[in-house]
Amino acid sequence: xxxxxxxxxxxxxxxxxxxxxxxxxxxxxxxxxxxxxxxxxxxxxxxxxxxxxxxxxxxxxxxxxxxxxxxxxxxxxxxxxxxxxxxxxxxxxxxxxxxxxxxxxxxxxxxxxxxxxxxxxxxxxxxxxxxxxxxxxxxxxxxxxxxxxxxxxxxxxxxxxxxxxxxxxxxxxxxxxxxxxxxxxxxxxxxxxxxxxxxxxxxxxxxxxxxxxxxxxxxxxxxxxxxxxxxxxxxxxxxxxxxxxxxxxxxxxxxxxxxxxxxxxxxxxxxxxxxxxxxxxxxxxxxxxxxxxxxxxxxxxxxxxxxxxxxxxxxxxxxxxxxxxxxxxxxxxxxxxxxxxxxxxxxxxxxxxxxxxxxxxxxxxxxxxxxxxxxxxxxxxxxxxxxxxxxxxxxxxxxxxxxxxxxxxxx
Amino acid sequence: xxxxxxxxxxxxxxxxxxxxxxxxxxxxxxxxxxxxxxxxxxxxxxxxxxxxxxxxxxxxxxxxxxxxxxxxxxxxxxxxxxxxxxxxxxxxxxxxxxxxxxxxxxxxxxxxxxxxxxxxxxxxxxxxxxxxxxxxxxxxxxxxxxxxxxxxxxxxxxxxxxxxxxxxxxxxxxxxxxxxxxxxxxxxxxxxxxxxxxxxxxxxxxxxxxxxxxxxxxxxxxxxxxxxxxxxxxxxxxxxxxxxxxxxxxxxxxxxxxxxxxxxxxxxxxxxxxxxxxxxxxxxxxxxxxxxxxxxxxxxxxxxxxxxxxxxxxxxxxxxxxxxxxxxxxxxxxxxxxxxxxxxxxxxxxxxxxxxxxxxxxxxxxxxxxxxxxxxxxxxxxxxxxxxxxxxxxxxxxxxxxxxxxxxxxx
Numbered sequence: 001x002x003x004x005x006x007x008x009x010x011x012x013x014x015x016x017x018x019x020x021x022x023x024x025x026x027x028x029x030x031x032x033x034x035x036x037x038x039x040x041x042x043x044x045x046x047x048x049x050x051x052x053x054x055x056x057x058x059x060x061x062x063x064x065x066x067x068x069x070x071x072x073x074x075x076x077x078x079x080x081x082x083x084x085x086x087x088x089x090x091x092x093x094x095x096x097x098x099x100x101x102x103x104x105x106x107x108x109x110x111x112x113x114x115x116x117x118x119x120x121x122x123x124x125x126x127x128x129x130x131x132x133x134x135x136x137x138x139x140x141x142x143x144x145x146x147x148x149x150x151x152x153x154x155x156x157x158x159x160x161x162x163x164x165x166x167x168x169x170x171x172x173x174x175x176x177x178x179x180x181x182x183x184x185x186x187x188x189x190x191x192x193x194x195x196x197x198x199x200x201x202x203x204x205x206x207x208x209x210x211x212x213x214x215x216x217x218x219x220x221x222x223x224x225x226x227x228x229x230x231x232x233x234x235x236x237x238x239x240x241x242x243x244x245x246x247x248x249x250x251x252x253x254x255x256x257x258x259x260x261x262x263x264x265x266x267x268x269x270x271x272x273x274x275x276x277x278x279x280x281x282x283x284x285x286x287x288x289x290x291x292x293x294x295x296x297x298x299x300x301x302x303x304x305x306x307x308x309x310x311x312x313x314x315x316x317x318x319x320x321x322x323x324x325x326x327x328x329x330x331x332x333x334x335x336x337x338x339x340x341x342x343x344x345x346x347x348x349x350x351x352x353x354x355x356x357x358x359x360x361x362x363x364x365x366x367x368x369x370x371x372x373x374x375x376x377x378x379x380x381x382x383x384x385x386x387x388x389x390x391x392x393x394x395x396x397x398x399x400x401x402x403x404x405x406x407x408x409x410x411x
Numbered sequence: 412x413x414x415x416x417x418x419x420x421x422x423x424x425x426x427x428x429x430x431x432x433x434x435x436x437x438x439x440x441x442x443x444x445x446x447x448x449x450x451x452x453x454x455x456x457x458x459x460x461x462x463x464x465x466x467x468x469x470x471x472x473x474x475x476x477x478x479x480x481x482x483x484x485x486x487x488x489x490x491x492x493x494x495x496x497x498x499x500x501x502x503x504x505x506x507x508x509x510x511x512x513x514x515x516x517x518x519x520x521x522x523x524x525x526x527x528x529x530x531x532x533x534x535x536x537x538x539x540x541x542x543x544x545x546x547x548x549x550x551x552x553x554x555x556x557x558x559x560x561x562x563x564x565x566x567x568x569x570x571x572x573x574x575x576x577x578x579x580x581x582x583x584x585x586x587x588x589x590x591x592x593x594x595x596x597x598x599x600x601x602x603x604x605x606x607x608x609x610x611x612x613x614x615x616x617x618x619x620x621x622x623x624x625x626x627x628x629x630x631x632x633x634x635x636x637x638x639x640x641x642x643x644x645x646x647x648x649x650x651x652x653x654x655x656x657x658x659x660x661x662x663x664x665x666x667x668x669x670x671x672x673x674x675x676x677x678x679x680x681x682x683x684x685x686x687x688x689x690x691x692x693x694x695x696x697x698x699x700x701x702x703x704x705x706x707x708x709x710x711x712x713x714x715x716x717x718x719x720x721x722x723x724x725x726x727x728x729x730x731x732x733x734x735x736x737x738x739x740x741x742x743x744x745x746x747x748x749x750x751x752x753x754x755x756x757x758x759x760x761x762x763x764x765x766x767x768x769x770x771x772x773x774x775x776x777x778x779x780x781x782x783x784x785x786x787x788x789x790x791x792x793x794x795x796x797x798x799x800x801x802x803x804x805x806x807x808x809x810x811x812x813x814x815x816x817x818x819x820x821x822x
Contacts, residue, residue: 062745062753093741095770128738129771236742313724314817321818327539330504331647334473342473359506360540398818400811406725407732407809 011172012266014273015180018169019151020045023180023205024247029149030157033140035088035126035133042140043157044109045201046082050119051245053080054214056221058238064092065102066122067239073106076118078210080243083201084109085123085158086137087186090197092128092236101132108141125160125186125197125237151184158186158199161405164281168273172266174259175250179206183270187278197235200225200274206263207246208253215255216264217242224271227307227393228279242267279394280376284401288377289319292392295384301338302391308336309380309393316398319378324368326354329380340386348381422583423677425684426591429580430562431456434591434616435658440560441568444551446499446537446544453551454568455520456612457493461530462656464491465625467632469649475503476513477533478650484517487529489621491654494612495520496534496569497548498597501608503539503647512543519552536571536597536608536648562595569597569610572816575692579684583677585670586661590617594681598689608646611636611685617674618657619664626666627675628653635682638714638804639690640722653678690805691787695812699788700730703803706795712749713802719747720791720804727809730789735779737765740791751797759792 021028030043053074057067074080084105091098102122110117124132155165169182185200208216221240246252253263280288291309296302309315312332318325326347333345343358350371353361372378378397432439441454464485468478485491495516502509513533521528535543558564566576580593596611619627632651657663664674691699702720707713720726723743729736737758744756754769761782764772783789789808 060742060745061747061750062741093738093766093769093771128742129766236745313813317814317817320814323818327504330473331471331539334471334647336472339472355504355540358504360504398814400814402724403728403731403809403811403814406728407734 011262012269013171014269015169015171018180018182019167020154020182020184020201020203021151022169022182023203023245025049025205025245026182026203027149028151028154029144029147030153031140031143031147034136035086040153040157041086041088042137043085043154044083044144045154045203046113046115047203047243047245049245049247050077050079050081051243052208052210052213053078054210054217054242056217056240058235060236060238062093062236064090064124064237065094065098066091066124067237068099069102069106070121070123070239073118073121079119080121080241081115081119082109082113083121083123083241084141085199086132087158087160088126089124089130089132090126090128090237091124091132094129094131097131101134104134105137105141108138112141112144121241123199123237123239125158125199128236155184158184160186160197161283162186162281164277166274166277166281168270170266170269172262174206174253174262177248177250179248179250179263179266180204181206181266181270183274185274185278187281197237198225198278199238200240200271202240202242202267202270204242204244205246205248206244206253207248207250208244208263212254213242213244216267220264220268220271223268224275227303227391228275228395276394279396282396283405284399285396286399287319287397289316289380289395289397290377290392291380291382292390293382293384294390295386296389296391297340297386299389299391301386302389303393304336304338305333305382306391306393308332309382310395313398316395319372320397320399322369322372324349324352324354324365324372326360329382330355333382340384344385346383350375350379422673423680424582425680426580426582429591429593430578431565431593431595431612431614432562433580433593434614434656436460436616436656437593437614438560439562439565440555440558441564442551442554442558445547446497451564451568452497452499453548454496454565455494455555456565456614457524458614458654458656460656460658461488461490461492462654463619463621463624464489465621465628465653467628467651469646471647471649473504473647475501475535475648476505476509477502477535478648479510480513480517481532481534481650484529484532490530491532491652492526492530493520493524494532494534494652495552496610497543498569498571499537500535500541500543501537501539501648502535502543505540505542508542512545515545516548516552519549523552523555532652534610534648534650536569536610539647566595569595571597571608572694573597573692575688577685577688577692579681581677581680583673585617585664585673588659588661590659590661590674590677591615592617592677592681594685596685596689598692608648609636609689610649611651611682613651613653613678613681615653615655616657616659617655617664618659618661619655619674623665624653624655627678631675631679631682634679635686638718638802639686640718640804640806687805690807693807694816695810696807697810698730698808700727700791700806700808701788701803702791702793703801704793704795705801706797707800707802708751708797710800710802712797713800714804715747715749716744716793717802717804719743720793721806724809727806730783731808731810733780733783735760735763735765735776735783737771740793741766744793751795755796757794761786761790
C-alpha cells in the first residue's frame with residue numbers, strides 16, 4: 001500500500017503531544033504495584049463504551065497466558081472496553097497457573113470497572129518463566145479510581161527497559177467529523193530471561209465496522225510494526241490492539257466507504273510513528289536506520305530486501321561505525337532470497353550514491369561518513385529495475401551497549 | 412544422516428596435524444604477492460594427476476568472478492587439478508574487468524603448472540568492489556616453484572581476519588587401502604567492505620565416482636558448513652571444493668559400494684572439524700556454542716530449530732555473559748517457524764536441565780553459570796517429543812569485539 005506523503009500532509013494532521021486518550025471517550029492510567037522495584041508496572045486503558053476491537057498477535061509458537069485470554073475475550077463479541085497491562089513479568093511459560101492468573105487479572109479489572117469480562121483484554125511483558133505475583137497485581141487493580149489517571153502514566157507502566165515513552169496521535173476529517181487516532185507502545189525490553197516484547201495500543205473514536213477494522217490493522221501492521229527489527233527475535237507476548245469506540249459519530253466506515261483509504265492512512269501514520277520510535281529505542285541503539293527499496297518486482301520482494309538490509313548485523317555495525325559500507329548492503333540484498341538482476345542495483349546512503357548499476361560508484365567517502373556522523377536517522381535507498389513495488393523497513397545500529405545490556409544486564 | 416560416533420571411533424582415525432597435503436599426490440603452498448600488507452595472500456593447491464571434483468557454492472545471488480570461472484572449469488571435465496586462491500581482494504562486484512582478471516589467474520596458473528585451463532579452479536576472498544591488482548597476482552604466480560611449498564603456507568594464504576589457521580585430516584581403510592581426507596578452511600573475515608567469506612578445500616586420495624562425490628559433498632556440507640553461523644550473513648565468495656585424485660587405488664566408490672557410508676563419515680568428520688574451527692573463530696568470539704536438537708518430527712525441522720537457537724543475538728549475548736537464559740532459547744525455538752508441542756520441550760545447558768516439559772525446571776543458577784564460565788564449548792540441548800530426527804548447529808557468542816571489529820576495523 002504505502003503512504004502517499006503528499007496526501008497525508010494535506011489531510012492528516014499529526015497532533016504533537018496527542019496520545020491514547022486524545023480520541024473521545026478513552027481514559028488511561030498507570031501505577032506502581034510492586035512487580036518492578038520503583039517504576040510504574042500496572043497500566044489500564046478503557047473506553048466509556050465498548051469499542052470494536054482488532055488485534056494482531058505474536059507469531060511465536062509459544063504464546064503467553066495473557067495472549068490466550070485476550071484472544072478469548074475478543075472472540076466473544078469482537079469488542080473490548082478495557083485493557084489491563086502489567087510490566088515486570090511476562091506471564092509466559094507459566095502453565096496452568098499462569099493462565100489462571102491472567103483470568104484473575106481480567107476478572108478483577110472487569111469487576112472494578114463494571115465491564116463484561118469478555119470485554120477486557122490482558123497484556124503482560126517482562127520476565128518469562130516466573131509466576132506472576134498475582135496478589136500485587138490484584139492489589140494494584142483495587143487502586144484504580146483512587147489515583148489520578150493520565151495517558152503518560154499508562155505509557156510508563158508498559159515499559160520494560162525502553163529508555164523513552166512512545167506515543168503518537170493524528171487527526172483527520174471524515175464525513176465532516178473530526179476523527180482522532182492515538183497510540184502508545186513499548187519496544188525492546190530485556191529483563192531476565194525476557195526477549196524483545198513489542199506492545200502497541202491504538203485507540204480511535206472513529207466508527208468502524210469490526211471486520212474492516214481487523215483487516216485495516218493487519219494491513220497496516222504489515223507495513224509498520226512488522227517492518228521493524230531490533231534483533232530479529234520475536235517475543236511470546238507481542239501484541240497490537242486497536243479499539244474503535246465510534247464516539248466521533250461518523251457514518252460507519254467499511255472498505256467501501258469513500259474515506260476508507262484516508263482512515264487507513266491515518267492509522268498507518270500512527271503505527272509508523274510508533275514503529276520508528278521503537279526501532280530508534282532498540283537496545284543500545286544510537287541511530288535509526290531506514291532502508292527503502294524501490295523498483296522491486298512485487299511488494300513481498302521489496303519487503304524481504306528491505307528487511308534483509310535492516311537485519312544484517314554487518315550493516316548495523318557499519319552504521320554504528322559510520323562506515324559507508326555498500327558491500328555489506330549489496331551482500332544482504334544478495335542473500336535475501338529475492339531474485340533480481342544484480343547488474344541493475346543502485347545503492348544510496350543519504351543523498352550519496354555508492355553503487356550504480358551493479359558496480360561501485362565514485363563517491364567521496366569522507367562526505368558520506370560526515371552524513372552518517374551528523375544524522376540520527378540514516379537513510380539507505382536501494383533501487384532495482386524489476387518493477388514498481390517499494391517497501392521501507394526500520395532498524396537500529398548494533399553497538400557495544402547492545403552486547404552490554406544483553407550479556408550483563410544483571411550487573 | 413548424522414554421524415554415529417561409536418563407529419567413527421572404531422574406524423575413522425583423526426590424524427592430528429594432518430592437512431590437505433596428507434592424501435597422496437597433493438601439494439600446496441602460499442606466499443605474499445602484495446595484496447595484503449605483509450601476510451601471505453596467494454595460495455595454490457594441486458594434485459599430480461587431475462582429480463574428480465565436486466563443489467558447493469554460495470547461494471548469494473551476487474557471485475564473485477572467481478566463482479563463475481570455477482563453475483566454468485568444473486563444467487568441462489568435472490575434474491580439477493589445481494586451485495589458485497588469493498586473499499585481500501574478493502574480486503566481487505567488479506564487472507567484466509573482474510571476470511577477465513579471474514580468467515587471467517586461471518590461465519597463468521595453468522600455464523605455470525602445465526595443466527589444462529579447465530582443470531584449474533579460482534578462488535578469492537577479501538575486499539569487494541575493488542579491482543584486483545592483477546599484476547601482483549600474476550607476479551606471485553611466477554614465483555611458484557621458486558618457494559618452498561607447504562600446506563601451512565596455503566592455510567595462511569587463504570585467511571583474512573581469521574585468528575587461526577584451520578586444518579583437519581582423517582584416515583580410514585577401504586578395500587584394504589588406506590584412504591586419507593584432508594582439509595583447509597577460512598572463516599569469517601571482515602575487510603572493508605567485505606563480509607564473512609567461508610572457504611574450504613578438501614582433498615582425498617580416494618577413488619570416487621564424480622557424481623557420487625558431488626552428492627556426498629552436498630550431503631555433508633548441509634550437515635556441517637551449512638550448520639554454522641557467525642552472523643547469518645552469506646558472502647558472495649563462499650565455496651567448498653572437494654578433490655579426489657584416486658591415488659589410494661581403492662575400487663571406485665559409488666553410492667552402491669559397501670564402504671560408501673564409511674567414506675561419507677570420514678568426509679563429514681573433516682568438514683565438521685573445520686566447521687567447528689570456523690564457528691569458534693567467529694569475529695570477536697570467546698566461546699563455541701553447539702546447539703543440538705533431538706526428537707524433532709523431521710530433519711529439516713531439527714535443522715531449523717538448531718539454527719534458530721544458534722542465530723539468536725540474544726542467545727549469543729547470553730552465552731558471552733555466561734547467563735543460563737533458557738527463556739531466550741525457548742523463544743528462539745518458538746519463532747523458528749517449526750510447529751511442535753510447546754508443552755513437551757526440555758532445554759539443557761551442559762548437564763543442567765533448565766526447562767522441563769514446557770515449564771521452568773529447578774536448577775542452581777550458580778552451577779550453570781560456573782559451567783558456562785569454565786567451558787569454551789557451550790552445549791545447548793533441546794529435546795522435543797515429535798519424532799526421531801536430530802541436528803546440530805554451531806555458532807559463537809556475540810561480544811564487544813564483534814561490534815568493535817565490524818564498526819571500527821579501520822582504526
